[in-house]
Amino acid sequence: MTRTLPPGITVTAKVPASSANLGPGFDSLGIALGLYDEIVVRTTDSGLTIRVEGEGADDVPWGPSHLVVRAIERGLEAAGVWADGLDVVCRNVIPHSRGLGSSASAAVGGLAAARGLAAKFDPALTGSDAELVQLASEFEGHPDNAAASVLGGIVVSWTESDRAGELDASSSVEHHQRVYRAVRLEPHPRLRATVLIPQERSSTAHTRGLLPETVPHGDAAFNVSRAALSVVALTERPDLLLPATQDRLHQGYRATALPLTTAWITRLRTAGLAAMVSGAGPTILALSTGEFPDDLRKLAEEDGLRVVEPDISAGVSVD
Numbered sequence: 001m002t003r004t005l006p007p008g009i010t011v012t013a014k015v016p017a018s019s020a021n022l023g024p025g026f027d028s029l030g031i032a033l034g035l036y037d038e039i040v041v042r043t044t045d046s047g048l049t050i051r052v053e054g055e056g057a058d059d060v061p062w063g064p065s066h067l068v069v070r071a072i073e074r075g076l077e078a079a080g081v082w083a084d085g086l087d088v089v090c091r092n093v094i095p096h097s098r099g100l101g102s103s104a105s106a107a108v109g110g111l112a113a114a115r116g117l118a119a120k121f122d123p124a125l126t127g128s129d130a131e132l133v134q135l136a137s138e139f140e141g142h143p144d145n146a147a148a149s150v151l152g153g154i155v156v157s158w159t160e161s162d163r164a165g166e167l168d169a170s171s172s173v174e175h176h177q178r179v180y181r182a183v184r185l186e187p188h189p190r191l192r193a194t195v196l197i198p199q200e201r202s203s204t205a206h207t208r209g210l211l212p213e214t215v216p217h218g219d220a221a222f223n224v225s226r227a228a229l230s231v232v233a234l235t236e237r238p239d240l241l242l243p244a245t246q247d248r249l250h251q252g253y254r255a256t257a258l259p260l261t262t263a264w265i266t267r268l269r270t271a272g273l274a275a276m277v278s279g280a281g282p283t284i285l286a287l288s289t290g291e292f293p294d295d296l297r298k299l300a301e302e303d304g305l306r307v308v309e310p311d312i313s314a315g316v317s318v319d
Contacts, residue, residue, distance in 0.1 A: 075114025
């Protein structure tokens with residue numbers, strides 16, 4: 001039985017950006033980055049009002065189709081509650097269409113805000129992080145960015161089926177309910193992230209379309225070894241970051257669509273920095289244990305790249 005929330009309940013969700021893949025961990029590895037969108041939601045007597053400030057304010061719909069609004073509604077439904085009216089304010093900092101998980105952050109933020117509303121109404125309705133990962137990943141179709149924004153730190157994520165057999169290439173959404181899982185890894189205390197953000201945007205659908213249906217067995221084996229090594233490098237042995245972030249599954253196939261990104265990854269790796277495409281790009285993620293070199297920062301800025309050194313985030317928070 002669905003219960004209706006009274007007007008006047010207010011929550012604020014603060015949700016971090018994320019970077020997926022981390023080189024070899026295609027659709028499975030992610031990291032939460034300290035660039036935060038803030039979502040303030042208040043229950044009202046009726047209707048929907050939404051205001052968007054900052055990134056994407058001129059590009060996203062200000063109505064029921066807004067991703068944050070859809071996520072709030074889905075979160076309320078999952079908690080077994082409803083609101084006759086909502087006032088929603090989105091203060092966006094995470095760049096859109098740059099490979100920093102903005103859509104996953106919107107889904108996580110909306111769902112977390114809904115969970116916060118339900119919990120303020122009845123503490124017994126407080127959901128788990130596993131449920132939040134599942135619901136947010138349903139919006140994305142895979143859990144790497146969403147899980148990072150929920151759990152914080154570094155995440156290893158995967159997809160299962162609710163049926164006995166494992167999901168394979170012949171499985172379909174119609175016949176299998178996908179179950180999204182993730183575990184959090186504690187990053188090495190000296191691990192630092194730098195993102196180089198181009199002005200131009202990238203379409204995830206377009207860059208995914210550049211990937212082949214099959215890859216050579218040798219390339220698959222190469223990435224398995226590097227993905228396994230990256231877990232060690234990110235948590236215990238950052239001196240291994242450079243070899244651990246090598247990839248043969250996706251970055252090379254996307255290179256022609258991301259010329260500036262590709263050139264800067266080559267430049268940074270030649271300088272000894274573990275650089276890679278952030279998600280589907282075009283942002284570049286560099287992981288290291290030291291300061292980002294001033295000379296490279298200056299060159300990047302001359303190339304139109306915004307250089308940001310965010311903290312590794314602890315994940316979404318709700319007040």
